[in-house]
Amino acid sequence: MKESKQYDKIFKENVAEIFLTLCEKHFNIKIEKTEQIKDKLQTTLEREPDFLQIIYSKTREKFIFHIEFQTEDETDMLLRMQEYHAILSKKYKLPIEQMVVYLNKIPSKMKTQFLENEVYRGFNLVSLHQFNYEDFLNSQVAEQVILSILCDFGRQESVEVLEKIILSLHKISEDKITLQKYIRQVLVLSRLRNLTNLFQKTIENNMAITLNIDIENDIFYKKGIEKGIEKGIEKGIEKGVEKGIELTIINMIEKKLDNQFISEITGLSISKIEKIRKGLKK
Structure with a gap:
């Protein structure tokens, strides 16, 4: 999937929660009720002028x-x-x-x-980077908290803001699966701010929260993530690292994590992860 489509997918999924905040907080519009327009708009109009x-x-x-x-x-x-x-x-x-x-x-x-x-005279332009990240971080709605990654961090260190986003999402998520979904969305959006690598490391450092794993006692996790990501999982530099990666994936599968999330954390393709998953069922 193209990156632009990934971003569109996230915003289309979350737009119902996002636009209410933008309307009420930033345009001072008090909304009584809304009605969704489900019709698809034609993108190409066949018009032949006389x-x-x-x-x-x-x-x-x-x-x-x-x-x-x-x-x-x-x-x-x-x-x-x-x-x-x-x-x-x-x-x-x-x-x-x-x-x-x-x-x-x-x-x-x-x-x-x-x-x-x-008369059409133009549109309102909202640049999320002009907002302070705390405008969205303190929301009780996860879809709004996610937008914090695209806002202005001010003088705050990026890693501190990323940790706050994880903690906030953890606090308001109903269950682990929902939390993983939101973490994945932030991970995708982090590419727009060149924060992907830093956010991955932040996820690792907060693994006890993000994946409910005790990383101090999880040797396989350490082997797979630290050696795999830092030295290059896909290259398989050493057999020991490859084994550590595989054991890491098995560990994540047993904790009921989905292929997409495991792929984003380890860097392995979904097809390879699925192959390991099928091997466990034999």
């Missing part, structure tokens, strides 16, 4: 002249022309003049101009 030309003139800069010939008194004609305008603007980056030539003898009632509150 007349479309680039006009060159000595008296003004070049522009696009668009004409539609209309026999019906179409209620949504203004919106249709707006669609044309958006498509043409994006493609040609030129000024546009539009005209509808009405062919029916019955007087038209078509709207030709938008009201003030119907």
Whole structure:
């Protein structure tokens, strides 16, 4: 899966909890209720204009002249022309003049101009890096805490913030599986701030919380993570390291961790982990 799609997946899963905070806290909008729009928006509009030309003139800069010939008194004609305008603007980056030539003898009632509150004038831009991480860290909603990784850490050391995120998620997660899901999401988002390696080490240092493992007594974990990640699991430098890695994975499987999470922690492919998992069932 492409990185951008991984990020999109996380935000689509969590958006219901995220947008409420943004609306209420940062736009001062008091929400009484919401209703989800489930329709998929068409990404490609098949529109063939009746007349479309680039006009060159000595008296003004070049522009696009668009004409539609209309026999019906179409209620949504203004919106249709707006669609044309958006498509043409994006493609040609030129000024546009539009005209509808009405062919029916019955007087038209078509709207030709938008009201003030119907005119598209732009959008609000929210940069998460402009927020202090504590704005989201102190939330009781895990999906909001996750956003802390993308905020401004101020003068705080990155590792300290990452530890706080783990502790906060641990505190509000209902069970271990849910916690692992949120930790995985933070791990993915950490790539956007070049914090992946540091966050992996923070996960290791907080393993007793993140995976419910006593790392002081877990020799296999130490062998696999410390030697494997630091020296290169995938290269299999020594047979002993390879064995340590395999034992680490077995240990994680027995603790009911899923393949995706084990792969992100150890660096091994999901197919290799699945092979080890199947071997345990024989």
